[in-house]
Amino acid sequence: MDKAIRVLLFLFCFLLCAYPAKALQDYEVGNIRYKSFSTHTQIIIEKTAQTDCLPARELTSPSRLLINLFPAVLLTLQGRAEVGHQQEIAVGDNFIQAVRLKQEHESILQVVIDLALTEYTYNISSQEPDSLVIDIRGPRDDSxxxxxxxxxxxxxxxxxxxxxxxxxxxxxxxxxxxxxxxxxxxxxxxxxxxxxxxxxxxxxxxxxxxxxxxxxxxxxxxxxxxxxxxxxxxxxxxxxxxxxxxxxxxxxxxxxxxxxxxxxxxxxxxxxxxxxxxxxxxxxxxxxxxxxxxxxxxxxxxxxxxxxxxxxxxxxxxxxxxxxxxxxxxxxxxxxxxxxxxxxxxxxxxxxxxxxxxxxxxxxxxxxxxxxxxxxxxxxxxxxxxxxxxxxxxxxxxxxx
Missing domain, CATH: 3.40.630.40 (Zn-dependent exopeptidases)
Structure with a gap:
């Protein structure tokens, strides 16, 4: 009887631990890359269809664009990123200096784009269900x-x-x-x-x-x-x-x-x-x-x-x-x-x-x-x-x- 109870407790604990891992696996963010053009720079984030983003937040001194992805967990060479994990992608062109990533929460991935411009425009779109595209361009007029x-x-x-x-x-x-x-x-x-x-x-x-x-x-x-x-x-x-x-x-x-x-x-x-x-x-x-x-x-x-x-x-x-x-x-x-x-x-x-x-x-x-x-x-x-x-x-x- 005691053995049966121990087995049941083990299975219960196993399921509790396994569920979050399975859930997070559905929201992994993998390859993040960029393309530099004469008119703009494009950042492509490969994601699952379920992952979405909050409206971007513009920050100054220095000029940055902050985007939170949810639900999302960064996939690294060592596996899924732990909360607090950070990494940086150097860009260094006319529009973007670098892209910084931080696992802010177990289901929130923060993307910070360090900009080379103080005046700029941007567009965020999901061109495909499994990718998020961010375009950074120069300033427009006031028309x-x-x-x-x-x-x-x-x-x-x-x-x-x-x-x-x-x-x-x-x-x-x-x-x-x-x-x-x-x-x-x-x-x-x-x-x-x-x-x-x-x-x-x-x-x-x-x-x-x-x-x-x-x-x-x-x-x-x-x-x-x-x-x-x-x-x-x-x-x-x-x-x-x-x-x-x-x-x-x-x-x-x-x-x-x-x-x-x-x-x-x-x-x-x-x-x-x-x-x-x-x-x-x-x-x-x-x-x-x-x-x-x-x-x-x-x-x-x-x-x-x-x-x-x-x-x-x-x-x-x-x-x-x-x-x-x-x-x-x-x-x-x-x-x-x-x-x-x-x-x-x-x-x-x-x-x-x-x-x-x-x-x-x-x-x-x-x-x-x-x-x-x-x-x-x-x-x-x-x-x-x-x-x-x-x-x-x-x-x-x-x-x-």
Missing amino acids: DKDLVVDLLRKIESSPSIPSVSPEKKGKVFKIVLDPGHGGDDPGAVGPSGLKEKDVVLAVAKELASLLKKEPGIEVHLTREKDRFLYLYRRTEIANQLGGNIFMSIHANAAPSRKATGVETFINSRYAEDKEAALVAARENRPAEFKGISREAEALLWDMIQDKYKSESNDLARSIQKGLSEATGLEDRGVKKAPFSVLRGAAMPAVLVEIGFISNPWEESKLKKDDFRKKIAQGILDGLKDYLEKIELITLEPIAEN
Whole structure:
């Protein structure tokens, strides 16, 4: 009997140790090389299809470009890199001095590009599923900034995008719900195979049915079936509908299956902590405004998002309170991180994580219709609280004639 117990304990410990290694093997970053041209320098990073990157961060004194890859582990001659491992690739051309790599976290690989220029432009793209391409070029002129200013004037004057505060009570208030992922993009997948795209679509539909019963509310979904949408297209739909609120609904995931709880995000240029960065990395895909350079994109983002920063924060706090109270799940609070799906929304915008699909216990709850209804009711409670606070409309039951 004792021998059998010892064997079982050994197998249990073996599986605990083996799982992370197997998981990390799927996210190995191997060959990193560069090509020098007269007009630019190109860095090619061979990766797996699952590995993505956070929006790049520009640093000065000296001039550097910082990119975090997630989930990713550097593959060296000795095997998978340990946390803290560093190495450098010397370049020394007209655009780049060197590329430095650091295994910042067991699933985050930090890439720092030491630049030879103080004024530059860059582009990041996934030309193939298994490679990330970074192009560094010289500076462009300021013509794109005029394009952005003109675009913002059109946004401000457009009747299709109403003010955050309608002039009178009773005016129709448009809420755009965005069920994350869809189609070929399943999102996170739980231990038993539950897909994020299916859970969030069901929750969004339940929430929409509740909102339709409220007077003065008009609700729209970016997708009503299992189909793929590019991230920029989701806020584009919301803007075209003239939405007053944009809410992207997701199910969370983490390397540790013990992670639990609900949290609500607002957009920010940088993540406030590593956990927020991991969530943003998982939800993001590389996305840029078409035909607009890096400088113009940054200016456009700053000007649009600054206008709605306060409203987005108030909205997030109300939703987070309603969601945590209705579900009874751990309240992880309101956080800030860079989300491509929120960028470009000409209205208050939030991203809601309704629970950890990677946690077996929470995954089992997310499967159940009654729990999904609790999630929808919690979000509705938060929305009503937000709307009543800013005195936009009075959400009272419609009196029977």
